[in-house]
Amino acid sequence: MFHSPRKWLPLLPTWLILGTFFLAPLALMFIISFARRGPHGGIEWVEHLRDLPQNYKDSADTLYLNIFWLSVWMASLTTLLCLLISYPMAYYIALIAKPSRKNLLLALVAVPFWTSFLIRTYAWVLILRTEGLLNTALLHLHLIREPLQLLPSHFAIMLGLVYGELPFMILPLYASLEKLDRTLLEASNDLGVGGWGTFWRVTVPLTMPGILAGIVLVFIPSIGQYVVTDVLGGGKIMLIGNVIEAQFLGARNAPFGASLAFELTAIVLALLMIYALYVRRKARDINIV
Amino acid sequence: MQLDTSLAPAIQIRQASKRFGEVAAVDRISLDIHRGEFFSLLGSSGCGKTTLLRMIAGFEQPTSGQVFLNGVDVTGTPPYRRPVNLVFQHFALFPHLTVASNVAFGLRYQKSPRSDHARRVSQSLDLVRLSGLDQRYPHELSGGQKQRVALARALVLQPQVLLLDEPLGALDQKLRKEMQVELKNLQRTLGITFVFVTHDQEEAMTMSDRIAVMNAGRVEQCDRSSEVFEVPRTEFVADFMGAGNFFSGKVVSFDAERATVISPAGFQTQVPLRGQSTSIGDAVRFMVRPEKLSIRHEAAADGQAGMDAMIEQQIYQGLSTTWIVRNTAGERFTVYEQNHRPFNGAVTEAGGKVVLCWDPSHAVLIKN
Numbered sequence: 001m002f003h004s005p006r007k008w009l010p011l012l013p014t015w016l017i018l019g020t021f022f023l024a025p026l027a028l029m030f031i032i033s034f035a036r037r038g039p040h041g042g043i044e045w046v047e048h049l050r051d052l053p054q055n056y057k058d059s060a061d062t063l064y065l066n067i068f069w070l071s072v073w074m075a076s077l078t079t080l081l082c083l084l085i086s087y088p089m090a091y092y093i094a095l096i097a098k099p100s101r102k103n104l105l106l107a108l109v110a111v112p113f114w115t116s117f118l119i120r121t122y123a124w125v126l127i128l129r130t131e132g133l134l135n136t137a138l139l140h141l142h143l144i145r146e147p148l149q150l151l152p153s154h155f156a157i158m159l160g161l162v163y164g165e166l167p168f169m170i171l172p173l174y175a176s177l178e179k180l181d182r183t184l185l186e187a188s189n190d191l192g193v194g195g196w197g198t199f200w201r202v203t204v205p206l207t208m209p210g211i212l213a214g215i216v217l218v219f220i221p222s223i224g225q226y227v228v229t230d231v232l233g234g235g236k237i238m239l240i241g242n243v244i245e246a247q248f249l250g251a252r253n254a255p256f257g258a259s260l261a262f263e264l265t266a267i268v269l270a271l272l273m274i275y276a277l278y279v280r281r282k283a284r285d286i287n288i289v
Numbered sequence: 290m291q292l293d294t295s296l297a298p299a300i301q302i303r304q305a306s307k308r309f310g311e312v313a314a315v316d317r318i319s320l321d322i323h324r325g326e327f328f329s330l331l332g333s334s335g336c337g338k339t340t341l342l343r344m345i346a347g348f349e350q351p352t353s354g355q356v357f358l359n360g361v362d363v364t365g366t367p368p369y370r371r372p373v374n375l376v377f378q379h380f381a382l383f384p385h386l387t388v389a390s391n392v393a394f395g396l397r398y399q400k401s402p403r404s405d406h407a408r409r410v411s412q413s414l415d416l417v418r419l420s421g422l423d424q425r426y427p428h429e430l431s432g433g434q435k436q437r438v439a440l441a442r443a444l445v446l447q448p449q450v451l452l453l454d455e456p457l458g459a460l461d462q463k464l465r466k467e468m469q470v471e472l473k474n475l476q477r478t479l480g481i482t483f484v485f486v487t488h489d490q491e492e493a494m495t496m497s498d499r500i501a502v503m504n505a506g507r508v509e510q511c512d513r514s515s516e517v518f519e520v521p522r523t524e525f526v527a528d529f530m531g532a533g534n535f536f537s538g539k540v541v542s543f544d545a546e547r548a549t550v551i552s553p554a555g556f557q558t559q560v561p562l563r564g565q566s567t568s569i570g571d572a573v574r575f576m577v578r579p580e581k582l583s584i585r586h587e588a589a590a591d592g593q594a595g596m597d598a599m600i601e602q603q604i605y606q607g608l609s610t611t612w613i614v615r616n617t618a619g620e621r622f623t624v625y626e627q628n629h630r631p632f633n634g635a636v637t638e639a640g641g642k643v644v645l646c647w648d649p650s651h652a653v654l655i656k657n
Binding site for chain 2: 181183184186187188189190191192193194197201202205206
């Protein structure tokens with residue numbers, strides 16, 4: 001592979017960047033995850049081989065398992081809600097909206113990217129807090145008598161997550177719906193199958209690549225994030241991202257934090273592998289991926 | 290074939306129009322298509338034939354007018370509730386389903402026992418001679434095979450009318466010819482009404498009982514295939530169905546059967562009226578097909594029409610020879626002559642004087 005510079009030269013910058021700033025730190029973290037916290041928060045190497053997996057054993061505690069479980073659950077719910085909200089939206093843009101309006105609608109989907117994610121998440125605090133926009137409006141409309149305590153709550157975190165991840169679901173769904181051959185929908189109608197039947201038997205199977213891409217793009221960031229939980233959970237609700245952050249910064253226990261991070265990576269990798277297998281099988285069966 | 294006319298026609302279209310903004314894709318068309326008939330909608334692209342077909346299928350709502358199937362008004366009925374099926378131009382097979390699943394697709398929603406489905410699917414695949422490929426996916430099939438799956442998928446539902454939207458357009462010439470014959474045989478065997486959209490006049494004539502020639506959203510002529518070819522009513526139809534030679538002239542006298550016409554080129558001939566009305570002094574045009582013209586060196590025989598002309602070009606084509614001749618008024622005419630005898634290469638030189646002859650009964654009066 002080193003014979004022709006045409007083959008390796010274009011990839012060189014990528015390898016340099018990824019190698020220096022991603023793979024090397026990752027390897028370092030992996031090694032650290034087998035060390036232990038020193039008395040003053042430093043890193044100490046274990047003396048005995050049997051102490052190597054100690055961090056991983058410690059993390060099997062119910063406390064962390066529950067947080068892992070809650071994180072998977074919140075990320076799954078975020079993904080599901082994003083899918084349910086995005087599919088009709090993407091369907092509208094791809095198949096119903098006038099062609100002249102499509103670009104405008106897609107631009108609107110991307111508009112949130114113009115502002116920092118952190119600022120947009122803080123905006124939700126302004127909306128949801130006791131004397132925030134939502135409570136003020138509801139009080140004025142006499143729909144409630146007392147302000148709702150929306151912060152901190154799981155609901156607020158979920159809202160922030162769904163809001164933040166929505167474009168990452170809409171865009172891949174749009175891409176695959178746009179490619180959908182409309183005459184197939186007509187063919188289904190013509191064969192006596194109405195709107196819902198056509199949706200489940202033609203539209204959904206043929207846009208499965210987009211659905212799967214959206215799921216991956218939303219689930220992975222949701223399961224590891226800690227900003228939304230921090231801002232809208234007020235430090236009172238912890239997901240696995242917050243625990244890892246706390247281990248590194250608060251408890252100054254980098255080795256334990258690293259082991260939790262690698263467990264999270266393992267979960268994500270396992271899910272990605274299932275995804276890859278599924279897509280490969282589909283791609284072999286059909287010519288649509 | 291004996292058509293059952295005691296019942297309502299399979300399809301009746303009444304004053305149907307479809308407007309897209311200012312443009313009328315279909316313009317006040319009324320048409321009856323009989324049961325068990327092979328009917329073609331023929332025209333060039335943009336003439337409204339596909340829009341009309343999609344109106345019958347239910348994919349287009351007429352802006353005004355009605356569509357009846359077996360005497361029932363289906364104008365507002367959605368496609369999935371109409372007893373018709375459409376074979377799409379590019380087949381529209383479901384890429385994620387096998388051949389068998391494609392064919393079985395619509396059966397699930399029919400009121401027939403589940404146990405029957407497998408049998409009906411294999412029957413339908415037998416019918417289009419495609420057994421043994423049940424488990425293939427559409428991308429593993431050739432164009433002709435896809436075509437057959439599309440047919441089987443529509444026929445398995447036992448539609449009362451099968452609509453075909455240029456289904457042979459994507460096939461190569463040889464396969465196309467085979468499928469034409471096969472489709473015609475299939476239609477005869479099954480006895481269902483076929484409505485076939487095409488822009489190929491030869492294809493339409495090969496297969497159809499009747500043809501509606503369309504132009505600019507209107508039906509120019511709707512007749513038996515041979516009538517449309519032999520007795521075109523308008524210049525457009527005459528021209529679309531094949532090369533035509535057009536003559537102009539003035540009516541000098543007429544009776545119930547024929548009109549006597551004198552042409553500016555100075556010859557006089559008779560043209561059958563075939564029910565059309567005329568009056569003395571009318572400027573008329575008539576058409577004679579190139580294969581109905583012949584060239585002679587001497588005056589026309591008794592009862593034949595004749596016009597002095599000059600050879601312009603001679604094109605030898607193996608089976609036949611095409612002659613291009615020009616009359617004294619400078620108008621050009623085309624003559625096809627079968628090469629019955631061995632070609633001697635020196636029949637007539639370019640510039641040679643000849644007489645263009647035809648049997649007056651072969652002349653067709655064209656509406657202006």
